[in-house]
Amino acid sequence: MKKFLYTFRPYRAKEMREKHGWALNVRLPTLDSESTPTLVIVTVLLACFSIGAWQPSHAGTWRDDFEDNDSREWKIFNIDRQVEKWWINDGEAVGEIFLPGFMSLWLTGELTWRNYSLSCRAKLVKEKNEPPSIGLTLHDRGEEDTRYLFFIDYVFNTVRIVKALPDAWFRVVYPYVAEIDTWYELTATVHEDGTLEFQIDDEVFTTFDDEPLRGGQAGLIVTDAQARFDDVEITGNNIRNGGPGKARPVAPRGKLATTWGHLKNK
Numbered sequence: 434m435k436k437f438l439y440t441f442r443p444y445r446a447k448e449m450r451e452k453h454g455w456a457l458n459v460r461l462p463t464l465d466s467e468s469t470p471t472l473v474i475v476t477v478l479l480a481c482f483s484i485g486a487w488q489p490s491h492a493g494t495w496r497d498d499f500e501d502n503d504s505r506e507w508k509i510f511n512i513d514r515q516v517e518k519w520w521i522n523d524g525e526a527v528g529e530i531f532l533p534g535f536m537s538l539w540l541t542g543e544l545t546w547r548n549y550s551l552s553c554r555a556k557l558v559k560e561k562n563e564p565p566s567i568g569l570t571l572h573d574r575g576e577e578d579t580r581y582l583f584f585i586d587y588v589f590n591t592v593r594i595v596k597a598l599p600d601a602w603f604r605v606v607y608p609y610v611a612e613i614d615t616w617y618e619l620t621a622t623v624h625e626d627g628t629l630e631f632q633i634d635d636e637v638f639t640t641f642d643d644e645p646l647r648g649g650q651a652g653l654i655v656t657d658a659q660a661r662f663d664d665v666e667i668t669g670n671n672i673r674n675g676g677p678g679k680a681r682p683v684a685p686r687g688k689l690a691t692t693w694g695h696l697k698n699k
Contacts, residue, residue: 494668495542496678500524503677510538510575510652526662528655533563536656538570542667547572547648549669552620555653555662557587557613564588565658569621569631574649581646582654583621583631585611594629594640605640609633 497506499521507526509519517530517537530537551569568584582595590611595604611617611633620632627642648671653662664681 492668492670493672493674494666494680495672495674495676496667496680497526497541497665497676498524498678498681499526499663499665500679501677506677507539507541507652510540510573522661524663526653526665527659528653528662529559529659530655531561531563531657531659533657536566536654538573538652538654540570540573540575540650540652541665542650542672544574544649546650546667546669546672548623548625549651549667549672550620550622551651551665551667552618553653553662553665554616555619555660556616557585557611557658557660559659560587560613561657563657566654566656567658567660568593568654568656569619570650570652570654571621571623572646572649573652574647579646580649581621581623581629583619584654584656585609585617585619585633587611587613592631592633592638594631594638596642596646603642605638607638609636609638 502521504519504521504526507519509517516532516535517528519526519528519537519539521527526539528537528539549571551571553569555567557565557567564586565588566584566586568582571581571583573580578597578599580597582593582597584593584595586593590608592607592609593604595602618632618634620630622628622630622632623645624630627645629640629642631638651667653665665676665678666681667676
């Protein structure tokens with residue numbers, strides 16, 4: 434398994450407005466190819482590490498597998514019904530927004546959630562002219578405009594981890610090639626010491642924040658695309674066991690993929 438360690442690079446709101454004309458008070462900005470340098474510092478090969486196995490002591494897990502077709506525990510942040518929507522279809526969550534330079538966030542949980550892990554399966558299924566992205570948000574405080582964002586950027590063949598503040602984005606960018614209409618296992622984790630980790634299948638991308646954000650909600654992200662998500666699990670020390678979903682079966686990754694494919698095709 435590969436683990437990539439990078440450092441944050443600041444990207445100011447003023448710079449974003451001048452270069453791209455994004456309206457930060459309406460929705461979160463996305464980045465173009467000119468602002469995604471590759472900042473490789475060190476690569477560590479790990480033989481026995483898995484972020485998916487990260488489990489804090491006495492941690493609880495909140496789950497949603499979307500099999501009940503009930504989305505009342507989720508809420509679209511700063512909703513604009515004319516351009517974005519989220520719904521449940523065939524036991525999966527579907528998010529859609531086709532508006533250049535904007536993204537849609539679907540949030541759940543409590544502002545008191547802190548230092549936790551969010552995992553799910555996700556795939557991009559439709560795109561238009563703008564560069565599409567999918568991802569996760571952690572420690573999301575909504576209208577306070579602070580959050581950690583974890584993206585797969587399809588056109589640019591990159592992955593981003595972003596610390597978003599009201600007047601600045603601090604982000605690291607990693608090379609990664611993802612395919613449309615392909616399921617990926619995603620796990621994002623905020624550790625107590627400020628370490629941020631983003632795992633996509635067997636690759637782990639890591640950075641460090643020496644001034645960690647306060648706790649906040651967790652959520653799913655789609656940018657200029659339609660995407661599907663399933664089997665959400667959120668695990669942390671101050672998260673209670675619950676949610677409408679059931680625990681996922683423990684099995685080797687290849688066997689699990691076959692099982693999901695069989696079930697979804699029934």
